[in-house]
Amino acid sequence: MVIFLRIELIDISKSFGDVKALDHVNLTINSGEILGLLGENGAGKSTLMNILFGLYRMDEGEIRIDGRPVRISSPQDAISKGIFMVHQQFKLIPTYTVLDNLFINYVKGTDSLKPRRVKDEVRIVEELMKSLGFYLPLDEKIGNLPLGVQQRVEIIKAFLRGASIIILDEPTTNLTPLEVEELFKLMRDLKKKDIGFVFITHKLREVMEIADRVAVLRKGRLVGERRIHETNPEELVEMMVGQRIENLYQFELKPSEQRMEPVLELRDVLYAEKGILKLKNISIRVYPGEIYGIAGIAGNGQSELLNIITGYLKPSLGKIVFEGKDITNTPILKRIELGIRVIYEDRVRDGALPSLPIFDNSILGDHVFPPFAKGKILNKDEVSARAERIVRIFKVATPSIWKIAGRLSGGNLQKLMVGRALDKQPRLLVAYTPTRGLDVATTRFVLEKIVEVRNNGGAVIYIGEDLDELISISDRIGVMYKGELMGELQRKEFSKEVIGKMMAGYRLAEAMSK
């Protein structure tokens, strides 16, 4: 194992063309410590770490390990010095087992031709699992495992390889809250074994929870460094965004008018897939001018609920009523025409046309309706106008509406998807974690836009995994657990504790009493 105490990054600068990605950044990384590296999208966090990992070459500056200057010109260099990086896209082989993946390239040079000692390998991992208290299914193929487990394999692989510093690039983006907890536990345990972590993120809460120290980058400059107990979220946001964002999670919810007809009513909706019950007797009413939040851990029926409302799935039993009309058997396009808009959870899979330009992407679902289509003919001017409007209002960073959507960054693509859903005031908006992967300022912006839909009299169903977000914008919250609605809370009754218990399977009354 390579053991060292500190890495110093001194005066690092890096430009891409005319863009100064890093401007004389100084940073110290210690083993046995978790360093949170905060910043908005494009602040230079990943660039800095890619330089340390040998993927990019710096223009100026110096890296020192334990005081001695070093040159890191490739990931192999970095690894040999005990520095590992876990990217958002894992570098694992999906068709190999966990054990194979852990020990690929484990021995270097000519030794790699010798037969593997599988028994020894299993023993090493099992001992480690016992001492750290985690579990990996060693014989399972990587491709069959959830992302959280794959990530654990990456981290353990780095540990077995003798890492002193492990860089995690936005590690929680694709994880469920439970998986995040497990990741944090593993990080704390490895910290005790003197491993240092660099935790790249823009999620404040996670930094506050796990980091010992935090460094904030903004537009390529180091804005500041704090010990975690000496700072607070408000200060960090200000450092990240560069201005004070008052009350990040406070929105102006105009008082709703008298309860009228519900916009959407689900009556005893039941849905089964391949003999497995996914939704059990769900009954929900959503009124105009209301945000109905749905809390729950991912995979408890939220996707099915969304797809049933859009018409992609047909309920096995039960009725869907929209503005007084039964739409249980109404096809998708007809529902879009009625004013049901959706922001899907997986923007690339469910929302985008990656090989087509923004132009085409801006009317998916509206492409058969006026003004975008006159009969069967597309109205190019109207489509362009909408695409331009979305780009302008939702601040999609692009040279033109002819840019291929698949080449937009994740945040910009998400803005495009949100913009498409909101370009025309929806009667009903169904949004599933529309802020996932967005930075602080953009998250705030998207939530404001959704609140605007509500304040203009639209009904919103907001399916979220982030309780702060849900609590801040919802008028009511229903909690789902294993396809069932555990109960509904009114705004004045919101409590993270109660909702958390319901997410774990307690009914409303039980959760309140305990």
Add this chain to the structure above:
Amino acid sequence: MKTALNVRVLLYYAFALLVAFGFMGTLLFALGYSPINGYATFFKTPFMNLRAIGLFLVKFTSLYLMGLAFAVPLQARKFNVGNEGQFLLGAIGAAVAGIYFGDLPSFVALPLGLIIACLLGMLWAAMPAFMLFLFNVNEIVSMILFNFISFYLVDYIALGSLRDVFAGHPMTIPVSDYARIPTIVPQTNINAGLVIAIIVGIAMYIVVSRTTYGYELRAAGSNPIASEKHGINVKLLAPLSLIMGGALAGLAGGIEVLGYHYRLIEGMHGFYSPLSIILTLMVKGNPLLLFLSTFFVTLVDVGSNALQRTMGVPVEISLILLGLLMLLIMIAEYLSERR
């Protein structure tokens, strides 16, 4: 469906062409032929006289329509490799109709022949398309098999009761004069089929880029899951696009029979299908750019035939050239997309 055409991109493509033809000269030189004579033969023969231009345009027409037959389903990411069989079925339909309905007046016999050609092409595409729709049978496999059936169907007709017994090669007797597509330049093979191809090509461009149907095709090709979630019937759309391709390939066969050969000839499909796939992929199925790529591919094809006839250079040089060109175009694309 806007193609970003700027000067830089054009330069890359020009460079690709230059390298490919430069390589051809080098190859000729290495094989002991004079590159100068080679180039002269290659570029001059196709346009030597009206007759040569006529032959060039006949080939151009067929290749263009075949390319279109591949390009339309390509929008939905379906590979219509069955355009060969569809072409032959169209040819069969046109020949049989041209013989049997030959005593009808021309304004009936000719459209009838072309319509039957389209319908048979559609039918030939429809069977694999239905298997795709109903049983999710891979359309590439089934269409290749249908191509084989079509070869023997041609034999069956060309050696059957319609056989021209005086010909050495399997072919039918000629179609009636009334069913023939009129030539537009006397003393040449330049016929109205070219005009039909151009009109159909422009129409297809409008269908693909300006109609909701074309939009849905492109959307389904780009992301079937997202398209379906936004109300596009992807399952139905893909087979439909193949059937549409079938009509276009059938039309190509019909025009070649009624406008040039005036009969069904065994083996008349030549290398149309593989060439049409190359020329379509070169321009990613854009029906307008397809005119350009078809022009080049026809030039290479006719030019290398001329090289073989006059200088004895093996005709395979055309395949080398096209393969190289395709590769270079892919590199050019990569370079022009990189920032």
